[in-house]
Amino acid sequence: MKKLNYLFVFLLILAASGCAPDAPEQKILTDDERMEWWRDARFGMFIHWGAYAIPGGERNGEICKGGAEWIMDKLDYTIEDYEKVVAEFNPVDFDADEWVRIAKDAGMKYIILTSKHHDGFSLWDSEVTDYDIMDAAPFKRDIVRELAEACKKGGIKFGVYHSIVDWHHPQAQAPLYPNYNAGQKDQTIVNPEFPKYYENYLKPQVKELLTNYDDIAVVWFDGDWIADYTTEMGKELYSFIREIQPNVIVNNRVDKGRMGMEGMDREGEFAGDFGTPEQEIPATGIDSDWESCMTMNGSWGYKPSDHKWKSSEVLIHNLVDIVSKGGNFLLNVGPDGQGLFPQESIDRLAAMGKWTKVNGESIYGAKASPYDRPEWGRYTSKDGVVYAHVFDWPEDGRLAINPEMKVKKTSLLASPSTPVEFDEATHSIQLPTAAPDTIVTVIKLELL
């Protein structure tokens, strides 16, 4: 019996005797209070990491199509073959504090780590399985705990991505088991064992994450598409989570309302606190909570053969575009099998940090503006101020401003002392000849 369990039994007896010290009551926040930090944060880091980082999307010279985190399915590993990959997972260069430093320096305010992806391998010390980092891999360190603690120390929020799909658990795949991926291809196959997996494995794992790691701020479900997972399960799971941790935030993939990759719920009552557009940004603003998640290249998991890296200019434009429409940007990093971020990711995050350090005032806590999107860029708004993000610097230096705005004062966010005069007659601003920031220059418009 693990030492920990003796302690647990002792506490149980103490509680039964009525002598347990009162657990500090957690103030149950209103929905707006609960969402406040998330709405202010605007920019977070997604981390897809696990044993799939070892092959990096390649097996015997064959490259996995799509995300490298799908290699088990796409390159037809048997469960036994993939367990051998897990048995090699020993990322000795993993340094949670370094990951948090990079995220903070980029201007990111929260981190979402895959606690368990579709391959079923758990990155924490799970009590309900030995297919976890402590028992199935040589690493034997609780990655969820180390990153949660590093985030707390670094003053940023931590959450977990948790897959409903599980290609390793027998009940999650029966009667296909061990042919775990047939259900991916034929969603008409009914798995009578799935309710047992849901009740006896999925829920207990979610509960131990929310109970043993007291800093889980977000639960980011995925895998909602499988036919065996029902909206009744989704609604029950959402309530189950909020009973354990009333102030945690849960995405809409906990239920079945999501309309594909556009990520928002269709008409109807569905559980979940925010919509989840994936690899795309809504065309217009959306007046509810949502977060676009995106990769930097074409893969969520580490994939060295994928060189389709988005430029830091595109990533900064995406951040501004998303916030101008009222959303959050969850930008992904896929660490390698040693526990290191790819240099291409580090470089882009550093460039984003350089920009957010100067212009973060127009992002954090900002919302969509009530004004139509200008042709030259985007508007965000906060506390009676509109921030004009200029993507395309006007050749004549004159920037047309929405005529409905009653402008009191204008200034360059990056250099308040640089004069940018507002001309009432033409409702435009005379700008310096050259853009101070060639990616996005921000002009602060204080309104009457």
Ligand code: FHN
């Ligand atoms: O299948 C997953 C994929 O591996 C990745 O985790 C993304 C990111 O949210 N979600 C699913 C694909 O939509």
